[in-house]
Amino acid sequence: MHLWVLLGFLVLLALTGGGSRADIPALVVLRPAAALALGFGLWFLTPEGARRYRFLLAYVSAVALVVAIQLVPLPPAIWQMFPGRAIAVEVDRAAGLTGLWRPLSLVPNQTWNALFSLLVPASVLLLCIGVQREQRFLVLPLLIGVGVISGVLGLMQVIGPPDGPLYFYRITNNGFAVGLFANRNHQAIYIACLFPMLAIYAASASERATLAQQRTRFWLCVGAGLLLLPLLLVAGSRLGLIVGVIGLVSIPMLYTPPSGRSSSLSSRRRWWYAAGSLVVVALGALTVFLSRGIAIQRLLSGNVGDDARVPLWQASMTMLGTYFPFGSGFGSFAEVYGIYESDGALQPTYGNHAHNELLEVALTGGVLGIVLMLVGVVAWALASWRVFRRPLREGRDVAFGRLASVVMLILGVSSVTDYPLRTPFLAGVLAIAAIWLCAGAFPSSSRTSKRSV
Structure with missing residues (x-):
């Protein structure tokens, strides 16, 4: 039952959690469902699970506490x-x-929204803690399936009219491949995360699987990867192209042939990677030739100075000095930015975020926000170092831990020029990755004792 609750909530999250705005109608369904899922996870949380993942639970609680402190009325x-x-x-x-x-907080209603937004990653975290170890691996094919569906939907959006019915959000990047998301950058970022996911899924076939089943899974993952590469270029996101390279480069570090195929593939592994690289280059060149490589065209245009993010960053630096060390309040960027926006930066649109989470969290959260970021980065680095030191023969926890490290790296790099983790679905993916990384980097004492025996 616990597994089905988790999978069902992730499906709902994929269908309703692709936007980052506070006025999306789907949040009326998503957030109450997240609250119920959170209550379910808390009710069935065992002392062993709480002790095993105490750091993650304490970190989420600390984030919620820091946001809530900003809402306390003061004389x-x-x-x-x-x-x-x-x-x-x-x-x-x-x-x-x-x-x-x-x-x-200068804008309390937006800070309340920031507090309520934590329901989604907190509920996913608790649900993942509650499921059994082997069941936790079953989340991966669901995440891959969501990504493939989103990619194919994005292709249909590009083929169809810019204002067609396939766009699920009122405020979106019409005419671009956004898939299940409202923002083309978030679509491209998730596609980039799929490449390491496919590598692990291809390598994690059950030991009971036959050689034919292992080969079928391998070629399905190869086909999905070749399908997703042009969709990454079509999305028109320069950021997605950069983190997509991270995802592709991670494949040789993550994929290892299953035990039944190791002998047959070990001598030809370098040839597989060489052939795969040639296919990637050929698909990229073909996409650009057909004038759909929008991401590459935008990246090579070199118009960085004309990027709308530049005035946002300049104003954010000024605002950071004004509101330091207490911050302006989580979620208050759009309203506060209007005070400091220069006349030359005025446009028909408005700056909803700083497009740099390091700046925005420091600006809105102050010293406490900076401390939370530093703790998160240090914890990720320590866990990643531990999980890549452990040999893969110790079990699938290590492989999934390495996958989680790469996925979190992609989301972290993306946050330097965008705000992917403000999208509920990607925040849920981060929570799942945190569980995988913790389990891979810090094995439980019971599993350690079994290996020692």
Whole structure:
């Protein structure tokens, strides 16, 4: 039952969690479902599971606590002392409002939204902790299936009209391959994550599987990878192209032939990688030749100075100095940016995010936000170092741990110029990867004792 709850919630998440805005109607369904899933996971959380993944549970709790602290009402004598609150003081004075208690956040409703958004990754984390070890591996084919469906849907979107019914979100990148997402960058980022996923899935066939079954799985994964490569280029995301290279380069580090095929493939492995590289280059060249390699065309155009992110970053640096060390409040970027936006940067659209999570979290979360980021990065680096030191013969936990490290690296690199983890589905993928990485890097004492015997 626990497994079916997890898989069912992931399907719902894939269908409703592809956008990052706070006003998406699907959130009316997704967040109550996430709250129920969170309650389910807490009810069945065992002391062993809580002890095994205590760091992840403590980290999520710390994130929620830091966000909640920004919503506590404070007396005027305290909140008026915070840096950057002069404009709120002037507004209250002009409106004749005195003695108001205000929280640390300048935009409390958006900070409440940030707090509620944590329901999704927290529920996925608890559900993954609750399922059995072998059942946790069954999540991988579902994630791959979602990615392939999203990629094929993106291809149909490009072929069809820009404002056709295949776009599921009102505010989206019309005319581009966004798939199940609202943003083409997030579509491309997830496709990049699929390459290491396919490598592990091809190598993780059961020991009871026959040679024919192993070969079938291998060639299905190869076919899916060859299908996804042109879809990555069609998405038109320069960021997706960069992290896609990370995903492709990770394949030789992740894929190892199953035990039944190791002898037959070990001598030809280098030839497989050479042939695969030639196919990748050929598909990329063909896509560009057919004028659908939008990502490559945008990357080679070199118009970095004209990128809309540049004024966002410049203003964010100014704002960071203004609101440091307490921050402006999680989720408050769009409203606060309007105060500092220069006349030359004014456009019909608005800056919804800083397109750099390092900057935005530091700006909105202050010192506590920076500390949380540093703890997360250090924990990922330590766990990745441990999991890549462990030999693959110790079990599938190691292979899935290495996969999780690469997926988290892709999501982290993407966060330097975008905001993928503000999308509920990708936040859920991060939670799954965190479980895989923790299990691979820090084996349980029971499994260690069994190996020693």
